Amino acid sequence: MTAEGPHADHDLVLVVDFGAQYAQLIARRVREARVYSEIVPHTMPVEEMLARNPKAIVLSGGPSSVYEEGAPSIDTGLFTAGTPVFGMCYGFQLMAQGLGGEVAHSGVREYGRTPVSVTAPGTLLADIPETHNVWMSHGDSVARAPEGFDVLASTSGTPVAAFEDVGRGLAGVQWHPEVLHTEHGQEVLEHFLHDIAGCRQTWTMLNIVEEQVEAIREQIGDGRAICALSGGVDSAVAAAIVQRAIGDRLTCVYVDHGMMRLGETEQVRSDFEAVFDTLDVVDAADQFLGALEGVHDPEEKRKIIGREFIRTFEAAEARVFGDVEGGATAYLVQGTLYPDVVESGGGAGTSNIKSHHNVGGLPDDLQFELVEPLRTLFKDEVRLVGEQLGLPSTMVWRQPFPGPGLGIRIIGEVTRERLDVLRQADAIAREELTRAGLDRDIWQMPVVLLADVRSVGVQGDGRTYGHPVVIRPVTSEDAMTADWARLPYDVLERISTRITNEVAEVNRVTLDVTSKPPGTIEWE
Numbered sequence: 001m002t003a004e005g006p007h008a009d010h011d012l013v014l015v016v017d018f019g020a021q022y023a024q025l026i027a028r029r030v031r032e033a034r035v036y037s038e039i040v041p042h043t044m045p046v047e048e049m050l051a052r053n054p055k056a057i058v059l060s061g062g063p064s065s066v067y068e069e070g071a072p073s074i075d076t077g078l079f080t081a082g083t084p085v086f087g088m089c090y091g092f093q094l095m096a097q098g099l100g101g102e103v104a105h106s107g108v109r110e111y112g113r114t115p116v117s118v119t120a121p122g123t124l125l126a127d128i129p130e131t132h133n134v135w136m137s138h139g140d141s142v143a144r145a146p147e148g149f150d151v152l153a154s155t156s157g158t159p160v161a162a163f164e165d166v167g168r169g170l171a172g173v174q175w176h177p178e179v180l181h182t183e184h185g186q187e188v189l190e191h192f193l194h195d196i197a198g199c200r201q202t203w204t205m206l207n208i209v210e211e212q213v214e215a216i217r218e219q220i221g222d223g224r225a226i227c228a229l230s231g232g233v234d235s236a237v238a239a240a241i242v243q244r245a246i247g248d249r250l251t252c253v254y255v256d257h258g259m260m261r262l263g264e265t266e267q268v269r270s271d272f273e274a275v276f277d278t279l280d281v282v283d284a285a286d287q288f289l290g291a292l293e294g295v296h297d298p299e300e301k302r303k304i305i306g307r308e309f310i311r312t313f314e315a316a317e318a319r320v321f322g323d324v325e326g327g328a329t330a331y332l333v334q335g336t337l338y339p340d341v342v343e344s345g346g347g348a349g350t351s352n353i354k355s356h357h358n359v360g361g362l363p364d365d366l367q368f369e370l371v372e373p374l375r376t377l378f379k380d381e382v383r384l385v386g387e388q389l390g391l392p393s394t395m396v397w398r399q400p401f402p403g404p405g406l407g408i409r410i411i412g413e414v415t416r417e418r419l420d421v422l423r424q425a426d427a428i429a430r431e432e433l434t435r436a437g438l439d440r441d442i443w444q445m446p447v448v449l450l451a452d453v454r455s456v457g458v459q460g461d462g463r464t465y466g467h468p469v470v471i472r473p474v475t476s477e478d479a480m481t482a483d484w485a486r487l488p489y490d491v492l493e494r495i496s497t498r499i500t501n502e503v504a505e506v507n508r509v510t511l512d513v514t515s516k517p518p519g520t521i522e523w524e
Ligand SMILES: Nc1ncnc2c1ncn2[C@@H]1O[C@H](COP(=O)(O)OP(=O)(O)OP(=O)(O)O)[C@@H](O)[C@H]1O
Pocket: 227, 228, 229, 230, 231, 232, 233, 234, 235, 236, 253, 254, 255, 256, 257, 333, 334, 335, 336, 340, 358, 398, 399, 400, 401, 402, 403, 404
C-alpha cells in the first residue's frame, strides 16, 4: 500500500477536491503529519483512486449541497472498499448521505469560530478538550449519522458534528481541521491518519526535494534551462533544486527592471554568486519603464510586467545558449508558490484576485515550458526546504518582495522620478525595521507611494504640496491571510520623521491598519 515513483516507500493519502477553498491546505497538513499526499479531482473514478493504492482518502469541503441535483458526488463503493476515508465538511456530509444517514439544510448557518462539545471522544477526538473552538463554514448539517457510526461531538446548532466507525476506518467532522484557526485541528487529522488509518510517518521535506529532482531530470532530460532568479527565497530554493537535477546546464537570470529597491541588484549579485554557478544580470529598465508609460490600471501593469519578463528571458536564453538547434524545448524555472496560483484564479473554480506576474500575468504566446518545483507549496514550507538544502539563512528568511517590484506600489503611473522617491522612502523604512530588530517578526512591510494624491504640509515655515506614503507592515504565516502588525510607536515615529525629513517630495506618512481579507498585502 504505497505511493508510486519517487515516493514509492511512503504511504499515500489522496485528497479528493470538491471545489474547496482549502484543498491545498489539507494536503499540506497531511504532509505536516509526515504522510505523503496528493490532490485529485472529485471527477476521478473511484477505481482509479483505489488503483493508486492509497493508505487513506480525505474528502474535502466544497460549495455545493449534497442533496442538490448535479452536486459533485462520489461512488459509495469507496466507503466499502476497505480504504480508510475521512470527510471534512462537504466530505463529511457526503459520507453521511452515502451510507444511509441524513443531510439537510438545517437553517442554522455556522461561519467562522464555533464552540464544539466533545460528547464521546472515541479515537478521532481522543485527548481533545471537551469544549474547544473550531472553524466552521456551512449551511447544511448531518441530521442523522449512518448506522454503525458513533457520534462524537456537537455544537449548539449541529447535533452531529463529528462521527466515526473505527472498525470500517471511516470518520468525519463538520468543521475544518485544516485551517490554523481551528483549535486541535492537526491533532484530529493525525488521529485519523495515524490511529485510524495506520499511515506510517515517513514523509519529510527532504522527500519533496528528492521527488522534484527526479521529476525535473525526467522533464528536462539532457536539455538546458534558465531560472528566473529574483533574490527572493522562492526562486533561490527552486534554483537550488534544479541545479541538483541538471547541474551546470542551469543558468540563473536576474532582471533589473528598474523597479527594484535601493541597492538590491548589487546585493543579489554578491549574495548569489557565492551559491550559484552562473548568474546573468540583465539591465532591462528602459524596456520595462517604456512599456509602462501612461499606464495606471493595476491589472494592466501586471500583465505588461509579466510579458516583459518573458521577453527578457527569451532574449537571455538566446544569448546564453545561442540559437537552439532544431526547435529544442526551452525551459524556464520559476519560484511559483501555491498562493501565486490561487490568487491568479488558478485553483479549481477560484476567483482571480490579482494576476501574479509569474502565473496570471504570463503572455498568451509563451514559448517556454515551465519548471515550477514549488507550485503546490506555501512559503513556510519552502523556507523549511531551503534550510534543509543548506541555503544561507539571510536568503531563507528574507522578506518577500513581489516580482513587479515598486511598480505595484506606486498608485498611478510609474515614472523614474516617482520610483526614486519611493526607493528612498522604502530604504528608510526597511533600515529602521532592521535597526529595531523586527525583521523576523514582520512578514513584509510594503511602502506605497500615493503618487496621484497630493497633500498640503508645512515644513520650514513654508507650505508644501507633496505626496503621502503608506506603510503597510503585516504579519502572516503564508500570505493567504495577514494581519496588520502592531509596530511599536517609537519605530513608527522614527520612520515617519526620517521619511518626511529626508525625502523632499513626501510630506505625510500614514499607516495601513487593514487585515487580509479584506485588504490584500500589496495595494495593487
Ligand atoms: N527581478 C526578477 N528577475 C528574475 N526573476 C524574477 C524577478 N522577480 C521575480 N522573478 C520570478 O518570479 C517568481 C515569483 O516571484 P516572487 O516574488 O513570488 O518569488 P521570489 O522573489 O522568488 O520570493 P519572494 O516571494 O520571497 O520574494 C520568482 O520566484 C522568480 O522566478
